[in-house]
Amino acid sequence: MASILERYEEMLDRLYSRLPEKRSKKALDLPELQIEYVGQKAIIKNFSNVSERLNRDPRIVMRYLLKHLAKPGAINPSGQLEIFGTPSSSTISKIFMRFLMTYVRCPTCGSIDTDLVRNKGKVWFLKCLACGAESSIEAI
Ligand SMILES: [Zn+2]
Structure with a gap:
């Protein structure tokens, strides 16, 4: 990483x-x-x-x-x-x-127009407002 x-x-x-x-x-x-x-x-x-x-x-x-x-x-x-x-x-x-x-x-897509979706677990999601892709990321 x-x-x-x-x-x-x-x-x-x-x-x-x-x-x-x-x-x-x-x-x-x-x-x-x-x-x-x-x-x-x-x-x-x-x-x-x-x-x-x-x-x-x-x-x-x-x-x-x-x-x-x-x-x-x-x-x-x-x-x-x-x-x-x-x-x-x-x-x-x-x-x-x-x-x-x-x-x-x-x-x-490289856009910085994204939402950070947090849940109660250890995994958060990055939701892109430009292309709609969702990526899991590690909780801070
Ligand atoms: Zn995107």
């Missing part, structure tokens, strides 16, 4: 390096994190907007990021995610990209 994701990231890196920055992002329509550092915290300023764009519960996104960063954190009253221990912005972005590839992007 990890190696497949790594290969995907390599592929994306290559894609980004070949295309002009603005065009590639527009083409894939990926939201970009705005990360700011205040004291001993990294703050994702547009966290609620990004979660909304991805059609994901911010708590799910937070849970994934904090788990994989192995850092404590919380969503503040302004809807920004505060991560303690100042992880680098490239690490945060990399893990966020992995979340996107696993829990947002449709593996069939």
Whole structure:
């Protein structure tokens, strides 16, 4: 699983390096994190907007990021995610990209317009609003 994701990231890196920055992002329509550092915290300023764009519960996104960063954190009253221990912005972005590839992007058609369907068991489903494909994914 990890190696497949790594290969995907390599592929994306290559894609980004070949295309002009603005065009590639527009083409894939990926939201970009705005990360700011205040004291001993990294703050994702547009966290609620990004979660909304991805059609994901911010708590799910937070849970994934904090788990994989192995850092404590919380969503503040302004809807920004505060991560303690100042992880680098490239690490945060990399893990966020992995979340996107696993829990947002449709593996069939590549669209990020998907729904996350959670049930009580350990298996969740990704339902694509573009092509209708359903894929089972691991619960976070
Ligand atoms: Zn699809």
